[in-house]
Amino acid sequence: MRRIYLDxxxxxxTHPEVVKAMLPFxxxxxxxxxxxxxxxxxAKGAVEEARTKVAELIGAxxxxxxxxxxxxxxDNYALKGIAYANEHKGNHIITTSIEHHAVLEVxxxxxxxxxxxxxxxxxxxxLVDPQDVRKAIxxxxxxxxxxxxxxxxxxxxxxxxxxxIAREAGVxxxxxxxxxxxxxxxxxxxxxxxxxxxxxxxxxGPKGVGALYVRKGTKSVxxxxxxxxxxxxxxxxxNVPAIVGLxxxxxxxxxxxGKEAERLAYLRDKLIxxxxxxxxxxxxxxxxxxxxxxxVNLSVDFVEGESxxxxxxxxxxxxxxxxxxxxxxLEPSHVLLALGLPAEQAHGSLRFTLGRENTEADVExxxxxxxxxxxxxxxxxxxxxxxx
Amino acid sequence: xxxxxxxxxxxxxEHFKNPRNVGEIEDPDGVGHVGNxxxxxxxxxxxxxKDGIIVDAKFKTFGCAAAIATxxxxxxxxxxxxxxxxxxxxxxxxxxxxxxxxxxKVHCSVMAEDALKAxxxxxxxxxxxxxxx
Numbered sequence: 001m002r003r004i005y006l007d008x009x010x011x012x013x014t015h016p017e018v019v020k021a022m023l024p025f026x027x028x029x030x031x032x033x034x035x036x037x038x039x040x041x042x043a044k045g046a047v048e049e050a051r052t053k054v055a056e057l058i059g060a061x062x063x064x065x066x067x068x069x070x071x072x073x074x075d076n077y078a079l080k081g082i083a084y085a086n087e088h089k090g091n092h093i094i095t096t097s098i099e100h101h102a103v104l105e106v107x108x109x110x111x112x113x114x115x116x117x118x119x120x121x122x123x124x125x126x127l128v129d130p131q132d133v134r135k136a137i138x139x140x141x142x143x144x145x146x147x148x149x150x151x152x153x154x155x156x157x158x159x160x161x162x163x164x165i166a167r168e169a170g171v172x173x174x175x176x177x178x179x180x181x182x183x184x185x186x187x188x189x190x191x192x193x194x195x196x197x198x199x200x201x202x203x204x205g206p207k208g209v210g211a212l213y214v215r216k217g218t219k220s221v222x223x224x225x226x227x228x229x230x231x232x233x234x235x236x237x238x239n240v241p242a243i244v245g246l247x248x249x250x251x252x253x254x255x256x257x258g259k260e261a262e263r264l265a266y267l268r269d270k271l272i273x274x275x276x277x278x279x280x281x282x283x284x285x286x287x288x289x290x291x292x293x294x295x296v297n298l299s300v301d302f303v304e305g306e307s308x309x310x311x312x313x314x315x316x317x318x319x320x321x322x323x324x325x326x327x328x329x330l331e332p333s334h335v336l337l338a339l340g341l342p343a344e345q346a347h348g349s350l351r352f353t354l355g356r357e358n359t360e361a362d363v364e365x366x367x368x369x370x371x372x373x374x375x376x377x378x379x380x381x382x383x384x385x386x387x388x
Numbered sequence: 389x390x391x392x393x394x395x396x397x398x399x400x401x402e403h404f405k406n407p408r409n410v411g412e413i414e415d416p417d418g419v420g421h422v423g424n425x426x427x428x429x430x431x432x433x434x435x436x437x438k439d440g441i442i443v444d445a446k447f448k449t450f451g452c453a454a455a456i457a458t459x460x461x462x463x464x465x466x467x468x469x470x471x472x473x474x475x476x477x478x479x480x481x482x483x484x485x486x487x488x489x490x491x492x493k494v495h496c497s498v499m500a501e502d503a504l505k506a507x508x509x510x511x512x513x514x515x516x517x518x519x520x521x
Contacts, residue, residue, distance in 0.1 A: 304428055306452035310396075310404065323428055323452070332428060344450075347428035380410045380456070382421075382432040382448040 001316045004362045008202075008294055008355035009151050009179060010320060014245070015204040015356075021248040022206065025241040033238050034227065043240050050247025054211050057250045058177075058196065059187040066212045066233045067243050071178040071199030073223075074212040075102040077234070078174040078195040081220035082143045083110050086172070090140035094118045094171075096128050096157075097338040099147050102197075103176055104334070107145075116140070125287040126155035126339050134165045141171050148177040148186065148196075152322055152335040152351060153286030154295025156180070163192025172218065178202055178210075179292060182253030184261055194218050200242065204356065205249030209242035264354050265293040267363050271352060272296055274367040279374055285336060285349060294354040297322075299336075299345040302384045303377040308350055311373040317366055322349040344383065396453055399487045403457035408464050411446045417514065420506030423499050429455050433463065433503040437511055442466045442474055447503070454493035458500040461485050466504060475508055477501065 031039030182203030226235030305321030322333030332346035
């Protein structure tokens with residue numbers, strides 16, 4: 001059976017050209033970038049070339065890019081690094097209730113260690129109000145962290161406005177841009193961010209590598225102590241093949257960013273309109289227009305997400321859900337609850353995230369298959385009767 | 389989302405794909421309604437009783453694959469059983485009949501046991517009322 005992958009917000013397939021670019025650095029060019037000899041020099045050169053490519057894509061200087069093991073480490077480094085380097089100035093951090101766990105759990109960790117964290121609410125579309133950010137700032141605030149776009153519902157946050165407010169107040173501003181870099185234009189100067197997290201495997205690069213943009217002059221401490229790699233900001237021998245892969249991935253993403261976003265937005269809207277047209281008691285989660293070009297998140301009433309997901313998987317369609325049943329926690333998605341969805345609608349959510357290899361035929365296949373699955377599950381749902 | 393083929397075994401998937409006894413019983417002798425929407429599991433179990441024997445059982449479930457499979461299995465297990473035997477069916481027995489569930493999904497089998505107990509209690513309650521009249 002032909003499989004249709006519609007979970008690109010979880011991860012993307014590594015682009016064949018990325019794999020090709022990485023391969024020599026496992027074998028022929030295996031050197032340690034810290035070595036003085038030619039092997040070391042060629043590895044060092046490759047790492048610096050990748051750094052330049054990442055910097056170019058987001059409008060940064062190459063010395064402002066620190067390679068990490070991925071988005072989670074970039075978020076940890078951003079938050080803990082700022083918190084511990086600036087605790088003499090204050091202990092207050094502002095973030096939102098819909099951040100990725102890589103930010104939220106770090107905030108909770110810091111909250112248990114003397115920092116005070118404000119978790120801002122969002123509106124029904126998942127948007128943070130910049131005025132809420134302004135009002136939350138105190139003379140103790142040292143950091144604001146607001147994601148560029150939400151990974152579950154795809155809402156694009158007003159990061160530029162928040163950045164302006166943060167800069168006026170003299171507060172460091174971090175944005176988790178894991179879902180946007182390589183997908184929509186990201187420019188650190190326009191967004192007025194001091195720190196920005198990037199993950200390679202979300203943009204057709206390899207897993208296990210990412211980067212943090214750290215604006216020149218930002219006071220931060222390292223999480224990893226050891227050698228002098230990354231200008232002492234991140235110790236440990238560089239993951240050279242992965243870093244080269246990240247460099248190639250951002251290069252490819254930069255070449256087709258506008259065109260691909262337009263293509264995906266067309267498929268996205270076709271999928272949303274098709275499903276809303278074919279099914280009743282279904283609604284779009286997230287913002288209707290301020291939305292990632294590849295994100296479709298819907299709540300289907302009276303049915304549970306995991307059941308829909310497994311039925312789709314049996315048909316070869318791979319998607320995602322915010323239902324508790326798909327996680328170990330038993331609680332539905334914190335993002336959908338923050339948008340104000342009742343628990344049963346959060347449990348009935350489905351997320352399709354489109355990508356490079358998806359076509360119109362894939363969208364049509366979902367439109368053909370999902371209504372039947374929903375009808376079958378609704379026939380066994382005790383909730384439908386209660387609603388009648 | 390973990391790989392489903394390691395998440396659920398073949399028997400669970402078979403009951404999930406082809407659940408037995410889906411629906412409602414018209415004029416049931418007992419109904420059990422358990423679960424809550426916050427956890428994402430709601431189950432209704434209907435029984436028909438004749439001469440102290442459960443002659444029919446049906447269910448309606450809102451929940452994950454494990455919830456649907458355990459609902460299907462518990463209705464299969466109770467049919468033909470005497471009330472007192474049916475009361476002894478534990479969630480463990482349902483899990484065993486399904487050749488096991490992932491640890492995180494065992495709570496779904498508790499719901500199946502609870503729904504069965506609730507349906508039987510509902511039946512016994514009606515019997516008591518009838519005798520009083």
